[in-house]
Amino acid sequence: MLADPIANLVLGRRGVSNPYLITGPALISFSGGRTSAYMLKQILAAHGGTLPDDVHVCFANTGKEREETLRFVHECATRWGIQVHWLEFVTDLRSVGAAGRFEEVGLNSASRNGEPFDRLIERKKSIPSTVTGRWCTDFLKVRALHDFMATQGFELGQYTEVIGIRADEADRAKRLQESERNVASDIALPLISAGVRKADVLAFWKAQPFDLLLPRGYGNCDHCPFVGSKNRIARARFDPAGTLWWAEHEKAKVFSFGRTFSMVDILGMAASEPQLLPDDNADAECGTWCTGEAS
Numbered sequence: 126m127l128a129d130p131i132a133n134l135v136l137g138r139r140g141v142s143n144p145y146l147i148t149g150p151a152l153i154s155f156s157g158g159r160t161s162a163y164m165l166k167q168i169l170a171a172h173g174g175t176l177p178d179d180v181h182v183c184f185a186n187t188g189k190e191r192e193e194t195l196r197f198v199h200e201c202a203t204r205w206g207i208q209v210h211w212l213e214f215v216t217d218l219r220s221v222g223a224a225g226r227f228e229e230v231g232l233n234s235a236s237r238n239g240e241p242f243d244r245l246i247e248r249k250k251s252i253p254s255t256v257t258g259r260w261c262t263d264f265l266k267v268r269a270l271h272d273f274m275a276t277q278g279f280e281l282g283q284y285t286e287v288i289g290i291r292a293d294e295a296d297r298a299k300r301l302q303e304s305e306r307n308v309a310s311d312i313a314l315p316l317i318s319a320g321v322r323k324a325d326v327l328a329f330w331k332a333q334p335f336d337l338l339l340p341r342g343y344g345n346c347d348h349c350p351f352v353g354s355k356n357r358i359a360r361a362r363f364d365p366a367g368t369l370w371w372a373e374h375e376k377a378k379v380f381s382f383g384r385t386f387s388m389v390d391i392l393g394m395a396a397s398e399p400q401l402l403p404d405d406n407a408d409a410e411c412g413t414w415c416t417g418e419a420s
């Protein structure tokens with residue numbers, strides 16, 4: 126047993142020397158961002174271009190992912206010849222079993238109007254917020270992915286969760302390690318083990334024949350309230366139409382997603398404040414883990 130808890134997370138219980146050689150059963154969380162796509166490509170290369178049958182790649186769609194993200198996930202899968210399971214939250218009811226709590230979709234059938242997120246809000250009779258908590262990640266992403274693995278015959282702790290956190294995001298790795306829910310998990314962070322930093326990921330994509338067609342900082346849910354105000358304003362300016370879904374939920378619940386600013390406040394600031402660009406914190410990918418920090 127390694128004494129350093131981060132080292133334990135980096136190597137996983139198996140302690141393999143090539144961090145991209147993943148021993149199944151395993152779940153690779155693909156958030157639809159550049160970093161997790163980079164990790165996926167490295168894993169694929171380490172396995173000679175074909176993943177083992179019990180290594181599953183999953184993408185959880187909240188319904189508020191941007192179209193560019195959906196197309197990027199599809200393009201990675203088709204160009205690289207891998208199967209990516211697109212999962213959408215249906216319910217959190219225990220009575221329906223793991224297979225009933227999510228549905229599998231594809232590029233054409235994927236929700237694009239927040240339907241999985243709507244279902245969660247309806248179940249909870251509440252909206253996630255910087256006051257009430259970031260439980261959207263947990264239900265829409267983490268649990269959907271775990272339920273998928275349960276349908277493959279693996280309960281939590283019986284498979285490796287492969288997560289795309291880079292070496293320059295060590296604080297995220299630390300929070301991951303400190304999260305109570307991860308005590309029973311076998312987590313691998315191959316990018317940290319390989320020393321991969323943001324510049325490496327960006328250089329990789331610069332050399333590829335395709336890329337995520339989004340500027341840095343605009344990925345995952347289009348107007349995620351868990352990024353900073355500056356980033357929320359930049360996103361509202363980038364895509365004002367996408368704010369409507371969020372504003373309507375705030376109006377219905379008479380409550381704001383953001384502690385300080387509602388979606389309407391953010392829209393007003395986008396119209397009146399100088400042009401702002403999102404900072405790097407908005408680039409972190411929302412995936413198969415939940416530690417409560419900005420996505």
Ligand code: SF4
Pocket residue numbers: 187259261262265345346348349350351411420
């Ligand atoms: S991107 Fe933001 S709003 Fe969407 S699931 Fe993640 S934390 Fe929630």
